[in-house]
């Protein structure tokens with residue numbers, strides 16, 4: 001079993017956007033820095049391909065749309081086109097390089113439904129999309145606050161093949177410091193971990209690769225590797241309290257499992273240090 005980190009594109013983020021200044025106005029100051037493109041870095045927009053022995057290719061998040069280069073407003077929504085600069089890459093070519101065609105993908109696990117994670121959904125028309133119940137609700141509804149502006153309902157609503165994860169349901173169980181996890185395929189390979197706070201139904205994913213290392217995909221519960229070691233809030237949060245609680249649990253898990261490969265959501269400095277493939 002293998003896991004490939006794939007760079008579906010890059011998004012230009014102000015450094016203040018990752019970890020905003022202290023104080024109640026910090027997130028708004030970070031947003032201003034973002035609007036003014038002050039002190040920015042190109043951050044990865046990752047997609048992860050898991051070669052699963054019985055489920056075939058499983059994808060985590062969808063990256064950019066095929067035609068994103070031709071019109072970010074249409075494919076990402078207006079707010080994302082104004083707030084961020086985008087560099088979409090050719091995900092089909094990246095998948096082909098590891099022997100996968102988009103049409104082969106049957107399962108897409110969504111960390112959450114913000115536009116930079118769901119924009120590539122049309123590439124996978126036959127896949128079932130897996131997300132937390134609260135995230136489906138938020139994505140279908142949208143909004144225009146700091147916390148809800150990242151959803152574009154016209155991207156989410158057309159997705160009809162949905163697996164709704166209920167972290168209070170019978171499949172949910174605790175795992176170490178995590179209160180709510182779900183063993184997606186029932187074989188221990190892909191464990192979904194409820195890590196709300198960046199988005200109301202955000203989930204991280206623990207992938208156990210058999211003989212290889214285990215890989216923890218934090219999603220946007222931790223944009224940067226450094227905040228797993230030293231928890232700090234971010235700019236876009238549906239709940240700061242939940243965000244910090246989720247991040248502390250990730251911190252505790254990693255402290256207890258130092259061999260785990262931790263891959264954060266959008267870390268420009270850390271991405272180049274990743275291996276092209278994990279597992280064998």
Ligand SMILES: [Zn+2]
Nearest residue numbers: 112114150220
């Ligand atoms: Zn997000």
